[in-house]
Amino acid sequence: MENIFEKAQEAANFVSEQIKQIPSIGLSLGTGSSILLDQVEIVKRIPYSDIPYFPTSEVVSHVNELVVGKINDVLVFILAGRMHYYEGWSTKELTFPIRVFQALKVKTLLLSNASGALNPTYRAGEIILVKDHINMMPDNPLRGKNDDRLGLRFPDMSEGYSKVLRVKVKKEVPEIKEGVYVGFQGPSLETPAEYKMLHTIGGDLVGMSTVPEVLVANHAGMDVLVFSIATNICYPPENITPTTLEEVIAVANESSEVLIDLISKLLKSL
Ligand code: HPA
Helix, strand or coil, X not given: CCCHHHHHHHHHHHHHCCCCCCCCEEEEECXXXXXXXXXXXEEEEEEHHHCCCCCCCCCCCCCXXXXXXXXXXXXXXXXXXXXXXXXXXXXXXXXXXXXXXHHCCCCEEEEEEEEEECCCCCCCCEEEEEEXXXXXXXXXXXXXXXXXXXXXXXXXCCCCCCHHHHXXXXXXXXXXXXXXXXXXXXXXXXXXXXXXXXXXXXXXXXXXXXXXXXXXXXXXXXXXXXXXXXXXXXXXXXXXXCCCHHHHHHHHHHHHHHHHHHHHHHHCCC
């Protein structure tokens, strides 16, 4: 994808023309997002297909709309539907919505996803606060010529997951566990040997999304907060059971009410 700055500006203009007030917080919700939408006081829904250059996800559980709405009286953007590397998008393409947020001057990005639990202390359905990541996807959205208008050539990642925001979460939920998310390309789930490797290198969770968005958001200077719903147990190998998309969605949906409650409380203090 070329000329991202100009394209994001054009898409941002299209979006801002349709709303009176521009939120400074962006949410991108993965699996379970349709349930979260029920809790939102909708101001405007814009189909991704209407927005210039916006990609659209083919994942069945994603709705493909940019929603402007209020949660607990706080105005937010919601990316209802996320694009994935395994669908064939480049990481530059799939992070375009984050560039549009950047052009709209969004300051805080809150993401959620579903993941496999590599940490044996996690239980299925547990909401984990992501504190760091390991990028095992064979791409980085910042690869190629750097556009200095978008960010630094070598963005620092020592605090890719905002400490200030994580402290706020822990004030709200002292017992929440923090973990390291490994981004793996998918779409096949990992083999027992791969889960074991990812556990060994320091991963607590593994999933097929989020890392590219977090890299772009950091490049863009945003504060990032990520929650992951651990949907299936992946370690130790004897505890692995076959996993289907339906099960992942069902477990994620069960936890999403608790997650939206938490997000809604947090939004007041961001
Ligand atoms: N691996 C990768 N992505 C996932 C998993 C998993 O086990 N569970 C939910 N998303």
